[in-house]
Amino acid sequence: MTNPVPSDIEIAQAATLEPIEAIAEKMGLSRADIELYGDTMAKVKLEAIDKLKDRPNAKYVVVTAITPTPLGEGKSTTTVGLGQGLHHIGKTATIAIRQPSQGPTFGIKGGAAGGGYSQVVPMEQFNLHMTGDIHAITAANNLLAAMIDNHIYQGNALNIDPYS
Known part of the structure; x- marks a missing residue:
């Protein structure tokens, strides 16, 4: 040193x-x-x-x-x-x-x-x-969030509570 x-x-x-x-x-x-x-x-x-x-x-x-x-x-x-x-x-x-x-x-x-x-x-x-692991997790998280948002927007057939 x-x-x-x-x-x-x-x-x-x-x-x-x-x-x-x-x-x-x-x-x-x-x-x-x-x-x-x-x-x-x-x-x-x-x-x-x-x-x-x-x-x-x-x-x-x-x-x-x-x-x-x-x-x-x-x-x-x-x-x-x-x-x-x-x-x-x-x-x-x-x-x-x-x-x-x-x-x-x-x-x-x-x-x-x-x-x-x-x-x-x-x-x-x-x-x-x-x-690349964090990037893959981020992409999967963003995809799931977009799918849930879209599902709720399209009528929420699964009755997902967006506030819980």
């Missing part, structure tokens, strides 16, 4: 990213066990759980419901920092982070990519679209 600590963007731009396939391999997963989203992001397929079930010393840690500090350190920073800390003491550790809300995209809140030396990179890809 340098003094003074560089900005988040300077740290992110200086990072050398390890291919996600190499990270999966360290977890004992093959290429067939993951669904790639570029070189730096993947989903672990559900079938891969069977490969990992016989690891008696494995631990699953959930980081949730943290009130961020005034500088914005919250769940993402804690999750990334925890993974880094475990790795630093010689433990095999991998983190999984869900796609953030669209708040950062619209400037409503800070990016959910962490900060400092505990951040997810590339943050642009992480905050803007990631794997």
Whole structure:
């Protein structure tokens, strides 16, 4: 680390990213066990759980419901920092982070990519679209809302109460 600590963007731009396939391999997963989203992001397929079930010393840690500090350190920073800390003491550790809300995209809140030396990179890809899941959920939600609105407008044969 340098003094003074560089900005988040300077740290992110200086990072050398390890291919996600190499990270999966360290977890004992093959290429067939993951669904790639570029070189730096993947989903672990559900079938891969069977490969990992016989690891008696494995631990699953959930980081949730943290009130961020005034500088914005919250769940993402804690999750990334925890993974880094475990790795630093010689433990095999991998983190999984869900796609953030669209708040950062619209400037409503800070990016959910962490900060400092505990951040997810590339943050642009992480905050803007990631794997497309949030976009798919948003599209499905909007379609359902439009269908319900139209059904009520067309006479409401199902007697949907629009006020409940």
